[in-house]
Amino acid sequence: MTELTKDLLKIISETAIKLNRADELKKQEEKHDRRIRNIRLLLKNYRALVLHSERIKDDLDCLDETSIHHLDVYTISLESIESIMKSQKKTVAMIEFVNDKINAYKKSCNKEELKYFKVLEMKYITPEKYSAQEIAERINVDRTTVSRYLSRAVDDLHVIIFGIEALQFER
Structure with a gap:
């Protein structure tokens, strides 16, 4: 039977640590993706x-x-x-929870950030449904800008709903 040298043990340990970190990062990414997907599903x-x-x-x-x-x-x-x-x-x-979080998001927006909230509101909250194109026409931006604003709003809402848990992924 071959004995493991100190150098070989060190390499094995470092490799195991790297693999463990990569696995943890992957789990965090999946958790983050699942939460974003769940927020979008709730909004939809x-x-x-x-x-x-x-x-x-x-x-x-x-x-x-x-x-x-x-x-x-x-x-x-x-x-x-x-x-x-x-x-x-x-x-x-x-629904009461989501309403509270949506209202908290609106209150947290400064004047510049209200455009993100407005797009979120038109897309998912208002009684009347608006397509991305209709929103773009109403607020005088390109349709891709609407998608970008919507993504930003969902990311902001993610932090409001999940708190510090949402930020840990970004560190």
Whole structure:
């Protein structure tokens, strides 16, 4: 059996450390990408989730007022009702959370940065849907500028939603 020299052990250790660092960096990048993707997914579905949450707020109030004895126990189980209510409450809570973060982002913008917020708002928040081209025409910029502004807004929102966790990747 061959003995490992000190130099060989040093090389093996340094290589293992480098591989571990590379693996950690890759995991951080994937986590960052997943978070950005999740923010974009939330924004893309924001209007539908808002409509849904407004509707289910009324449903939740109704269910809270309805006695369990008045429900048809042969078609609906208590567990399924509780599960539905839990899911609906999560939806309402998530929309309230996102609304708070969007408002925080707007407040954090200086006069120059408001253009990023405005593009985000027109693309995802306002009741009326706007395409990138329509936004570009309304604010008198190129369509690629709209995409750039939107990316900047999502990055800014990423920090507001995830806090210091969002910044650790950038160090």
